[in-house]
Amino acid sequence: MGGHQGRQLASKWAKTATLLSHSSIAPHIPPTRKFTADNLKAMLDAHQMVVVKPVVGAGGHGVIKVAHDSKGYVYTYYSQTKRFASFGALIGALNKKRRGRSYLIQKGINLATVDGRPIDYRVKYVKTENGWVYRAIVGRIAKKGLFVTNLCRGGKLVSGAQGISRSLSPAQVTEKKRKMRELTVLSTGVLEAKYPGIGQLGFDYGIDKQGHIWIFEVNTRPQ
Structure with a gap:
């Protein structure tokens, strides 16, 4: 088994409220x-x-x-x-x-940018028979003139390392990826305790111009 659909949870409000209940995650969620x-x-x-x-x-x-x-x-x-x-x-x-x-x-978060275009990150985390594993950590650069980064809206896909390097600095790549992984593991534990049966998660992260990492939302049916 390479991962499974698992439980779906559509409400962004329910997931956000659950994550806000954890003191180490709450500072990374925008009000x-x-x-x-x-x-x-x-x-x-x-x-x-x-x-x-x-x-x-x-x-x-x-x-x-x-x-x-x-x-x-x-x-x-x-x-x-x-x-x-x-x-x-x-x-x-x-x-x-x-x-x-x-x-x-x-x-609203003033995201770090690449050539003046906002960038955010998608971390895909999937449950397999051997436990949770990462499927992807990628950056999404907004189409020129847009603030949403979704690929279906013309966003450009880059590796997570490329995105951090180009929007912040190469020196920050290791630390920012480590922090996103740490938040992903912590948040998955909190969500799984509240909603048993979830099987795949897509975390949408943003990094602002000061380098602070934000969790915008978590999808239970990540594309």
Whole structure:
């Protein structure tokens, strides 16, 4: 047996809440709240830039970046940017996009970049009859003009080492990969204890411009 599908867990909120319960993992998860108008206002006041995304979804679909500046509010969806003079107008537009679906809000992270394009990382971890094993640690560079890095949205795949080397420095490759592996093992243990039967996980990591590692989400059906 080279790995198995295992239990599926679609809710990003459920997985995030589980990981936030662990004191060594929590500092690596961006502040996250359920989507409501009050929560969005509070998060924008605190962080100036957030990402709102469906609680259930994949492929970067429905992910919107929202920012607050002196001129009002702006949202970016794929390559489309819209500006709003008031918070009410922003909420109206976001609710139209959501179409009643549950969303969550996550603090926006200023990712390290390659040639000005954001990069994040996918770590694929699979359970086999001999225990959990790594299948991949890769970097995904966003298509020019986009903030989502998904390959189905034109993102470019590079090795994890190449991505860290080009966005931070070659000297940081070993340490950042070690830390991502450490967080992967720790997080898998926490998730498996709460949701027995999971068999494959795809961790989406980001590294910000200061070199801090963030866990954006964990997929139980990684592509």
